Amino acid sequence: MSGRLQNKVCLITGGASGIGRATTLRFLEEGGTVVIVDRNSAAIKETLEIARAVSPKVESIEADVSKLDQVKNMIRSAVDRFGQLDVLVNGAGVLVLTQEAEHVEEREWDLIMNTNLKGLFFCCKYALPEMVKGGGGSIVNIASITGIQGYSRSVPYSISKAAVIHLTFVLANQYTARGVRVNAVAPGSIDTPQARGSSQSVNALESVAQYHPMKRIGRADEMAEVILFLASEEASFISGETILADGGSWARGRPV
Numbered sequence: 124m125s126g127r128l129q130n131k132v133c134l135i136t137g138g139a140s141g142i143g144r145a146t147t148l149r150f151l152e153e154g155g156t157v158v159i160v161d162r163n164s165a166a167i168k169e170t171l172e173i174a175r176a177v178s179p180k181v182e183s184i185e186a187d188v189s190k191l192d193q194v195k196n197m198i199r200s201a202v203d204r205f206g207q208l209d210v211l212v213n214g215a216g217v218l219v220l221t222q223e224a225e226h227v228e229e230r231e232w233d234l235i236m237n238t239n240l241k242g243l244f245f246c247c248k249y250a251l252p253e254m255v256k257g258g259g260g261s262i263v264n265i266a267s268i269t270g271i272q273g274y275s276r277s278v279p280y281s282i283s284k285a286a287v288i289h290l291t292f293v294l295a296n297q298y299t300a301r302g303v304r305v306n307a308v309a310p311g312s313i314d315t316p317q318a319r320g321s322s323q324s325v326n327a328l329e330s331v332a333q334y335h336p337m338k339r340i341g342r343a344d345e346m347a348e349v350i351l352f353l354a355s356e357e358a359s360f361i362s363g364e365t366i367l368a369d370g371g372s373w374a375r376g377r378p379v
Contacts, residue, residue: 125152125153126153126154127351127355127356127357128154128210129155131154131155131210131354132155132201132205132207132208133156133209133211134160134201134208134210134250135147135150136161136211136212136213136242136243136246137160137214137216137265138158138159138160138170138212139159139170139183140163140170140315140317141316141343142265142310142343142350143159143161143215144166144173144343145343145347146212146214146347146350146351147159148174149347149350150210150351150354151178152178153351154178155180155210156180156181156205157181158181158182158184158205159171159174159183159184160183160184160186160188160197161183161185161186162215164185170183171183184200187242188215188246189237189241189242189245194249195245195249198249198250198253199249208250208253208254208260209254209257209261210262210354211247211261211262212262212263212265212350213243213246213247213264213265213287214265215238215243216238216317217234218277218317219231219234219235220277221277221279223278227278227279232279236279236283239284239287243290247290247294250262251294251303254303255302255303259303260302260303261305261358262303262306263350263353263354264287264290264306265307265308265350266307266365267280267284268309268312269281269284270283270285270287270309271309271367284309287307288307288365291305291363295364296363299363304353304359304361305362306353306361306363306364306365306366307365308349308353308366308368309365309367310341311341311367311369311370311373312331312332312335312369313341313343313345315343335372336370337370337371339370341368341370346368349366349368353366
């Protein structure tokens, strides 16, 4: 099937790298108009070059989602430019490795929470009324398996992603009846620049893969397919759900 996002305006935060970039490309392939939001100008430029080889229907906004005024302006700019907002993918996120809880510093907690939770909430806060006004829409939040199982190497990251899962449920409770579906994807170990940075080496990722039931970790384009499904009308009867996309590692009993 193709054209699943035809005539849809889609805003993707963290859209210039990793899962966000893969989702940008996939949405363009399906006919969507995509607005990439990221705070990394160099990554935006690189992604735009790649994306415009797929479709010309892509624009960008440089913004930090942890800043309320910047989020408000980016939503307004997208709606003013295209006249509507149909899909929001909240992919912007920060992962910083921390020590045990007693050693977590306030700046580490705030850095992670301000983007992963507060920033995501700001995006929903300003996108939701535009979607309701336009007759409906779909929000897909990028959570993490760590929001379900916990991650001892970063207490604030795990807590932020658990909160994203719960926020997804709460927003679905409030807005599904008003035409906006809200869902989340909880990826397992995925090969992205952020994962490589947090694991600190390619060898570390490969060591994780050997314990995985599929003997590999996931790819960003595989997550993009799940996000596309939730964003499209194929998931028209799904709201308030979190899809765990981890290749079976949680089911096996040894999450990675």
